[in-house]
Amino acid sequence: MTSIIRQDLSTRDWTIFSEKRAARPHDPGEKRKKKVLNSYEPGCPFCLGNEESTPEPLLVINGGGRWSVRVVKNKFPAVESMGSLEGGSYKKRHIEGPYLSIDGVGEHEVIIESPLHNDNIAKIDPDHVEKVVTAYKMRFIDVSNKFTNQLVIVFKNHGKRAGTSLDHPHSQLLAIPFVPGYIRNKMSESQRYYDEFGTCVYCDIINNEKSSGERLIYENEGYVAVAPYASSVPYNIIIYPKRHMSCFAEADKKELKGLAGILQLVLGKLYYLLDDPDYNFVIDTSTIDQSGNRHYHWHLEIMPRLSTRAGFEIGSGMNINHIMPETCAENLRKIRFIPNKKGGKK
Amino acid sequence: MTSIIRQDLSTRDWTIFSEKRAARPHDPGEKRKKKVLNSYEPGCPFCLGNEESTPEPLLVINGGGRWSVRVVKNKFPAVESMGSLEGGSYKKRHIEGPYLSIDGVGEHEVIIESPLHNDNIAKIDPDHVEKVVTAYKMRFIDVSNKFTNQLVIVFKNHGKRAGTSLDHPHSQLLAIPFVPGYIRNKMSESQRYYDEFGTCVYCDIINNEKSSGERLIYENEGYVAVAPYASSVPYNIIIYPKRHMSCFAEADKKELKGLAGILQLVLGKLYYLLDDPDYNFVIDTSTIDQSGNRHYHWHLEIMPRLSTRAGFEIGSGMNINHIMPETCAENLRKIRFIPNKKGGKK
Secondary structure, X not given: OOEEEEEOOXXXXXXXXXXXXXXXXXXXXXXXXXXXXXXXXXXXXXXXXXXXXXXXXXXXXXXXXXXXXXXXXXXXXXXXXXXXOHHHHHHOEEEEOOEEEEEOEOEEEEEEOOOOOOOOOOOOOHHHHHHHHHHHHHHHHHHHOOOOOOEEEEEEEEOHHHOOOOOOOEEEEEEEOOOOHHHHHHHHHHHHHHHHHOOOHHHHHHHXXXXXXXXXXXXXXXXXXXXXXXXXOOOOEEEEEOOOOOOHHHOOHHHHHHHHHHHHHHHHHHHHHHOOOOEEEEEEOOOHHHOOOOOOOOEEEEEEOOOOOOHHHHHHOOEEEOOOHHHHHHHHHHOOEOOOOOOOXX | OOEEEEEOOOOOOEEEEEHHHHHOOOOOOOOOOOOOOXXXXXXXXXXXXXXXXXXXXXXXXXXXXEEEEEEEEOOOOOOEOOOOOHHHHHHOXXXXXXXXXXXXXXXXXXXXXXXXOOOOOOOOXXXXXXXHXXXXXXXXXXXXXXXXXXXXXXXXXXXXXXXXXXXXXXXXXXXXXXXXXXXXXXXXXXXXXXXXXXXXXXXXXXXXXXHHOOOEEEEOOOEEEEOOOOOOOOOOEEEEEOOOOXXXXXXXXXXXXXXXXXXXXXXXXXXXXXXXXOXXXXXXOOOHHHOOOOOOOOEEEEEEOOOOOOHHHHHHOOEEEOOOHHHHHHHHHHOOEOOOOOOOEO
8 A cells, every 4th residue: 555544633634645646747837936025015015114005003013123013904804893893783693595694793914024025934033933923912812802703813824825915924813703613623523532531632642743753843842843643735734832722822921932933943944945835824722712721722733835725625625645744854854954044054 | 794704504614705805905926828738749648549658448438439538547546446355454444653544545537538638628519528427427336336435526627726737638536435524524414404404405505596596507407506605715616406316326317418518508607707717626425325315415516716725714614705606606697608619609
């Protein structure tokens, strides 16, 4: 058997690993050309000096005599905050024939990660990355505490294949008024594991990965970065806090510093190994009202966009991956560079 | 509220509709250039005359003195058929620490839809499309009856953004030895609906769409094509058979002809409206051993690849769509063309 199907212990979802698939013929495609970016772009609404193109900031973190991180409302929101909550209309459900819909109430914010158009989390000052993740936490708490919001997702789209519409480095926060089935299912699987084994499934994964080491990419005081056993895509990476915390908002100041450090290091390894690949990352966490629960364990998942989700993946909900996580982890471990040195590969 | 969140009645998954998102600024991207294809490509393993590049065919359907449709094993399979079933090793599960894996046993076949490199289901002879869907059914039954296979998915990837590696028109069939959670969940939702209301949720959707008409794209004797109420992507289309059938294999000869007709018509409308967009389609069906059940209802779902699944979609399992299905259905209804006339827009 040259192909193996692995189960993700935390979700019970499966991935097919078939290294043979990597060898299949392709029609010659266009070679992706990387744009060279300037530090300032006159038409970019997120650049230093163009602040009037965005709404009033919700949060500004300064540094070096100017702003370092700025959070604004998304001008093209997927969901919108309620001006008034009168009459409880924020929870309005509509029945249309046999169907159900909900008003698109929520928040959609942009975390502008730097005043400079051509900055990159993988290469900026580590203290600056700490400001970015601090902004994540501050906005996560603020938005979560508004009672119209139920689920808050912090995510980043880097590069065209990852769905970015603007090059300027930014992340997003999106809050919706309910918990979708996908998340509920993940929560229910970890609850079931806890009921069966009396331990957090994520803590068990962390301990196993630390002791086996073959999928371990990096470890610092507070975190491990792992290529998951059932990685859904090539170079899939999960950063887990070692301390059991169900909700991202539980991370303290020191833990945010540790997160910034490992996030930058791992993104730097990806940058140098794969020539600045497009990727998404997502903070996967319990809701704030589930803080302190025993079965969930927040983590940050990075999904490079090196392959395309096609018909089988859409139809089955499974993924096909052509490279084993052990190989990815080994390649990422080998890459060494000096963080915060632009162009600084060791 | 300019944004609305709709629930898919059959899966209980949600989609956020926000037409504002369509207006957001984009960095200027490269305009996609369509390749002009020849009818024969010397290096293409699927072209007429190059049959020796593929393994022995599993099925050949002839027409006009040559083959029309040819099914071969995928030379770069995601999963592989078992040579021998001795010792029941086909069902081998492996325990690795806390994790579970299964041997990649299954089938991975390619349905070559035409001998000509530049053919397109949207434009070939309707009788030829009937041969393609007949090949789907024949291979679906044959593969399903092999007791190592549990789930069989027939799908098509059209164009680079849909994950095609070869331009020559082809579909695929992939069989795996178990049912993944995503499918089990869909089955369980339709079972629950049946238990609650005593009717098939898909039959209820079909009746509702026929009577309201606002999301109806096309209807023939046996089928309706609908823009789903909670469409996950722009121009999402589902073709439902009107007769209740849980499994695709239940479709008889006349029903396959009807499927070919509506599939070609709908793909033709997409072709002319959106200039040959990339798309995936998937036959979503119960397994063959669930044929005749009362709660599931097979259908064919088309997902054009006009937008990119980004961090929020990955993290939440929900989709954000910037065009309402009522608009898509109206635009598709308006497009009229003469099937089987190359370049034949009315």
